[in-house]
Amino acid sequence: xxxxxxxxxxxxxxxxxxxPSPEALSNSNLHLAxxxxxxxxxxVLVDHGHEHPDPALNEHHQTALMLAAAxxxxxxxxxxxxxxxxxxxxxxxxWRDAIMEASRGGHDTVLQILLTYVPEGARAAVQRxxxxxNTALHFASSNGNxxxxxxxxxxxxxxxxxxxxxxxxxxxxxxxxAEVYLKGLVTEVERRKMVRQEVEQLxxxxxxxxxxxxxxxxxxEEDVEVED
Numbered sequence: 639x640x641x642x643x644x645x646x647x648x649x650x651x652x653x654x655x656x657x658p659s660p661e662a663l664s665n666s667n668l669h670l671a672x673x674x675x676x677x678x679x680x681x682v683l684v685d686h687g688h689e690h691p692d693p694a695l696n697e698h699h700q701t702a703l704m705l706a707a708a709x710x711x712x713x714x715x716x717x718x719x720x721x722x723x724x725x726x727x728x729x730x731x732x733w734r735d736a737i738m739e740a741s742r743g744g745h746d747t748v749l750q751i752l753l754t755y756v757p758e759g760a761r762a763a764v765q766r767x768x769x770x771x772n773t774a775l776h777f778a779s780s781n782g783n784x785x786x787x788x789x790x791x792x793x794x795x796x797x798x799x800x801x802x803x804x805x806x807x808x809x810x811x812x813x814x815x816a817e818v819y820l821k822g823l824v825t826e827v828e829r830r831k832m833v834r835q836e837v838e839q840l841x842x843x844x845x846x847x848x849x850x851x852x853x854x855x856x857x858x859e860e861d862v863e864v865e866d
Contacts, residue, residue: 639678646686653686654694665705666694672702672718675711680718689722699730707736707752710745719755726756726763733768741774741790744783749774753793761794771801782812784819797824 646653656664668688671679680702688694693701703725706714715736719726729735737756740749753760767773775795778786791797797820800806808824811817 639682642679642682646682650686653683653688656694656696663696663698663700665696666702668694668702669696669700669705672706672711672714673709675706675709675714677711677713677717680714684718684721689725693722693725693728698732701725701728701730701736704728704730704734704736704739707745707748708739708743710740710743710748712745712747712751715740715748716751719751723755723757726752727758727766729768732770735763735766737763737766738768738772738774738777741783741786742777742781744778744781744786746783746785746789749786749789753789764790764793764795765799767799767801771803773799773801773807775799775807776801776805776810779807779816779820780810780812782816784816787816787820788823791823791827797827 654666656666668680668683703718726736737752740752756763764774775790778790797807808817808820811820
């Protein structure tokens with residue numbers, strides 16, 4: 639990072655320096671650092687204003703955070719989420735975001751970090767879909783990422799959500815094991831949801847009964863006072 643600092647000090651115009659080669663997609667310095675997991679260099683670039691006021695995008699409209707999430711670089715993802723949480727929900731040309739990329743790559747720790755920092759909350763974030771209607775759960779299922787499946791469902795992902803071809807995430811299960819696991823998770827989530835609903839109904843019933851009882855006592859007291 640010391641060399642990078644020296645270069646930027648003498649040549650500040652090279653802060654972004656997008657790669658012009660045909661196969662490089664105009665990736666900036668931060669894109670490269672993030673995709674390779676070079677946290678110290680990423681910190682230097684961000685500290686020098688690389689993502690200010692808006693994040694750098696390559697030709698596919700991907701952010702550095704997307705590339706880091708896809709590659710599973712936990713430290714870089716954590717740093718970028720802390721410094722630029724508003725970038726988490728940024729979409730590329732296929733309408734995919736960093737959460738989808740992490741799910742697609744099977745990077746559960748990265749996914750949990752993203753869901754922790756996402757501005758709109760985890761539940762709303764896991765409902766988002768790309769241009770084909772695929773959610774993060776579709777990507778996780780198609781790659782058989784069991785831990786990611788659990789994390790997404792715990793965050794509120796909809797297992798019945800269908801893409802443009804009317805396929806659910808379960809339909810994309812990479813293996814029989816993944817399909818069985820996902821079915822079990824969905825059943826468990828539904829069971830817990832029903833238990834929570836029953837508990838809430840019981841609480842409301844108890845509150846209602848207590849309110850009625852309290853009202854009856856007050857009426858009796860008022861009657862007694864009138865008789866006196």
